[in-house]
Amino acid sequence: MNIPADFWEADPHGYQAKNYIEPPPTPEMIASVEAELGYTLPASYVQLMRTQNGGCPANTCHATSEATSWAEDHVAITGLSGIGREKTYGLCGELGSQFMIDEWGYPPLGIYFADCPSAGHDMVALDYRECGPQGEPCVVHVDQEGDYEVTWLAPDFATFIAQLQPEEAFQDDPAEVKAEELTLVQQAPFGPLLQTLCNAYPNPDLATGLRELAAAIVKKKGSFGLHGDELSSLMYDLQFLLCSHSRPVPSRETYLADDAYPSIIALSGGRFSTGGYAPGFVEDWWDEARRQGRIVETGEGLRFTPDAAQEVLDNVLGTVLEQGEG
Known part of the structure; x- marks a missing residue:
C-alpha cells in the first residue's frame, strides 16, 4: 500500500497524542489485540499503523453510492484507531471496537476502527462476515441513527485509505x-x-x-x-x-x-x-x-x-x- 508522507494530520495541540496515537505496534501487541478482538488485522492496516499508530488523517471523507445520516454522497471520519489499548480510541481502548458493540449495540460484524464526527452515532468497520475471522474484510459504514444500517464503502482497507478525500471535495459553494x-x-x-x-x-x-x-x-x-x-x-x-x-x-x-x-x-x-x-x-x-x-x-x-x-x-x-x- 502506498502511504503518502502527508497522510496524517499535524497535531499541534496534542489532541491525537492524548486520544489516538499508541506506541509503535510490536508483533506481541498486534497478536494480543487480534486475540482479544477475535480477528486478524489486514496487512495494510498494520502497515499504516507502523507509520503512526492511530490518529487523524488529513483526508477524512469517503464517497458513498447512497445517502447516510451524515450526507447524501459521503461519510466522514474523525480518526483511525491505533493497535493497542492505552489510548481512548485504540482498537482495544476505553472507547474501542468491543465497547461500541457491548455498550452502543453495534452489530458484531468485525472490528470498528474509525469514529465519526457524530460522537458514536455512526462508525466505520472492517466487515468479516463473508471472509471469516482470518480473511480480508471489506470496509463498511454502520449507522446507529438508521437502525444500524450497513453501507458498503470499499472491498478492503487499502482501497478505503486510498479513496479518502478532503472535506472540500464534497462541499457546496x-x-x-x-x-x-x-x-x-x-x-x-x-x-x-x-x-x-x-x-x-x-x-x-x-x-x-x-x-x-x-x-x-x-x-x-x-x-x-x-x-x-x-x-x-x-x-x-x-x-x-x-x-x-x-x-x-x-x-x-x-x-x-x-x-x-x-x-x-x-x-x-x-x-x-x-x-x-x-x-x-x-x-x-x-x-x-x-x-x-x-x-x-x-x-x-x-x-x-x-x-x-x-x-x-x-x-x-x-x-x-x-x-x-x-
Whole structure:
C-alpha cells in the first residue's frame, strides 16, 4: 500500500497524542489485540499503523453510492484507531471496537476502527462476515441513527485509505454554506433543553448572545462547528454556565452524558445545532477549566466561580462579534 508522507494530520495541540496515537505496534501487541478482538488485522492496516499508530488523517471523507445520516454522497471520519489499548480510541481502548458493540449495540460484524464526527452515532468497520475471522474484510459504514444500517464503502482497507478525500471535495459553494449556516444560527429554534436553560437564566440577553457567538463562529470558520479554538471554548463556557445554573452538575461524566451536554447544542434534533461534536474537545476544555480553578465544587454542584461566570457573560455579551470577525 502506498502511504503518502502527508497522510496524517499535524497535531499541534496534542489532541491525537492524548486520544489516538499508541506506541509503535510490536508483533506481541498486534497478536494480543487480534486475540482479544477475535480477528486478524489486514496487512495494510498494520502497515499504516507502523507509520503512526492511530490518529487523524488529513483526508477524512469517503464517497458513498447512497445517502447516510451524515450526507447524501459521503461519510466522514474523525480518526483511525491505533493497535493497542492505552489510548481512548485504540482498537482495544476505553472507547474501542468491543465497547461500541457491548455498550452502543453495534452489530458484531468485525472490528470498528474509525469514529465519526457524530460522537458514536455512526462508525466505520472492517466487515468479516463473508471472509471469516482470518480473511480480508471489506470496509463498511454502520449507522446507529438508521437502525444500524450497513453501507458498503470499499472491498478492503487499502482501497478505503486510498479513496479518502478532503472535506472540500464534497462541499457546496462556501459562500452558500456560510449564508445557510448564518441563517440557521440566527433564526432556527433552539432545542428543547437549550430553550429551557435560556428561559431559566436571569439575564434575558444571554439567548441573543448565544446566537451572536454562534454567528461569530460561522463568520470565522464558514460553518457552525465546535473544536478546540477560542470561540469554541467560549461556547463550551456558555453551555456550562446555562446548564449549571438550572441543574446540579456532580461530575464531568454526568455533564457529558447523553441527557446533558449533547442535548444542549450538539445533537438537538435538526434545530439550532452543530450536527455532532468530538467529545475530546469538550473533555479538554473541562479539564483545563478545572485546572485553572474556574469550575469549582459548591453546595449546588460544580459551578463557575463568580469571577469566572462574570467573565463568560462579559465575553459573550460584550466582545464576541469582534472576536469572530478579527
